[in-house]
Amino acid sequence: MEYQTKSGFVAIVGRANVGKSSLLNAMIGEKIAIVSDKPQTTRTRITGVITRDEVQLAFIDTPGMHRPRNSLSEYMVKQVTDSVGDVDAAVLVVEAGVPLGDIESQLIKNFAQRKLPAVAVINKMDTVQDKAVILSQIAALSQMYSFDHIYPLSAKTKEGVEEFIKLLEDYAQPGPHYFENERFTDQPEKVLAAEMVREKLLRNLRDEVPHGTAVVVETMKEHTARNGEEVLDVDAIIYCERENHKGMIIGKGGATLKRIATQARGEMERFFQIQVNLKCWVKVKEDWRNREQIMRSFGYN
Ligand SMILES: Nc1nc2c(ncn2[C@@H]2O[C@H](COP(=O)(O)OP(=O)(O)OP(=O)(O)O)[C@@H](O)[C@H]2O)c(=O)[nH]1
Ligand SMILES: [Mg+2]
Known part of the structure; x- marks a missing residue:
């Protein structure tokens, strides 16, 4: 052919x-x-x-x-x-x-x-x-x-x-086109959203802390708000390696996490062209960068 x-x-x-x-x-x-x-x-x-x-x-x-x-x-x-x-x-x-x-x-x-x-x-x-x-x-x-x-x-x-x-x-x-002509990435939306949060972690934290984080977006779905507007709800879990890292990510009175979430939400709203309601949780998974099973659950497989 x-x-x-x-x-x-x-x-x-x-x-x-x-x-x-x-x-x-x-x-x-x-x-x-x-x-x-x-x-x-x-x-x-x-x-x-x-x-x-x-x-x-x-x-x-x-x-x-x-x-x-x-x-x-x-x-x-x-x-x-x-x-x-x-x-x-x-x-x-x-x-x-x-x-x-x-x-x-x-x-x-x-x-x-x-x-x-x-x-x-x-x-x-x-x-x-x-x-x-x-x-x-x-x-x-x-x-x-x-x-x-x-x-x-x-x-x-x-x-x-x-x-x-x-x-x-x-x-x-x-040869054939391997992707639909309108498509510009293979990244699923949940992964794109998780990466936006990880980028803000990299930009707002220092030393090893951001390198020891992984972000998983658990849910991402649209709902119609009472005022009739469409809203995208995003739940993201930020995993870090140690309890003291968790403290640094959250910051005094939650200020650091708030800044990270606000920046990530802005990025999501620009990219997905919809109002976003982003919730971020921080959890500790000790030494996850050396535990392959956990890495796989974060999408590194
Ligand atoms: N001045 C200038 N800065 C750039 C240019 N391209 C990238 N940068 C900056 O270089 C830094 C690294 O850019 P990235 O695109 O993340 O580099 P990378 O090679 O993908 O890095 P890794 O994913 O860590 O391997 C960022 O601060 C960018 O803004 C450029 O053409 N000019
Ligand atoms: Mg790169």
């Missing part, structure tokens, strides 16, 4: 904090992956889909590559290595002006084993004035692998992003 349509799967990999999720969001034009200035923000594979006429591209955002320290980070690293197993191309994201290291070498080894076509992105171009820095980074990258392209851009300002999507369309192969 001859296909009229084309599709391509592209994995986005790189060390933590280089802006992989920001790049995904910039390409999709919707915020489907949470972003923070703390490393290890993304924990699972997140697919974002772009369909333009006959071409469909599915991007797989991945956790930042790092040396695993517990069962959760082992799971995260496996998400990265698995992601390059079954794609048409990989995008290695690096940060402008930051020297390359073991992490990039390790990722490139994965590409080489599979003879995977790859493109390198130098992100955060808006932060660099000195173009010589970028030229030497391009030279270093081209020494490491035969990248099809080495592409500087900024996920923040979106400069270069549109041209970058165009360039990736070449990796699409004749």
